[in-house]
Amino acid sequence: MALIAMTAAAVMFLQNTGTVAGAEIAANEARRLETCVAKIETAPSEAYEDGLAWTFEGNRPGARQCTALALIALGNVEEGAIRLERLATAVDGGTMEQRALYFAQAGNAWMQIGAAEAAAVAFTEALKLMPATPELLLDRASAHMLIDRWSEAKSDLDRLIADAPEDGLAHQMRAEVFLNLGDYDAAMRDVQAAMAADPKNIDTLLVRGRVREAIRLKTEAGQRE
Incomplete structure (x- = not known):
């Protein structure tokens, strides 16, 4: 599955704290992630810079995801895949669905460079979360x-x-x-x-x-x- 296409689902899974304020923060972050990811298709370097700026503001999961995907689009596939796997196991990685998505995106990145064994491991971790x-x-x-x-x-x-x-x-x-x-x-x-x-x-x-x-x-x- 295409990495960018998969990311559209990520917008649906941004963590909600259960409060009105939390819902508003989640909605804002979803919009920011959607904008950042959309830019990857046409201007990955700009998307990477946007992700870095977002990271410096608070190191949010959406920012780390977008920078990882931008790195993959820029040809630094291994580093991007590693970052996605780190995000999937981070304390603030989010829901099981979010974490499974990060592992799946990492797996698809590994496949891009022929690292099928690493891809199989990533997909296995994703399946543990979403059997x-x-x-x-x-x-x-x-x-x-x-x-x-x-x-x-x-x-x-x-x-x-x-x-x-x-x-x-x-x-x-x-x-x-x-x-x-x-x-x-x-x-x-x-x-x-x-x-x-x-x-x-x-x-x-x-x-x-x-x-x-x-x-x-x-x-x-x-x-x-």
């Missing part, structure tokens, strides 16, 4: 697949498909997993399920071609024995 979240299960499965942890990826996708049997992407990804595990019949069943959800998906068609080729080669090998 069975479909997007997080897909993200962690993707990380597992990048480092050939096929059984772990299958476990995540099994959980997702059990709750959302018509999720075409999950079936497509599990077909890839089954292909690498050597279970070609199961892979083809998932290809068919993915195609039922989205018949023209190019990635699914590519997986289908690879599964068919694997079945052909297996059949030929069996005939030679």
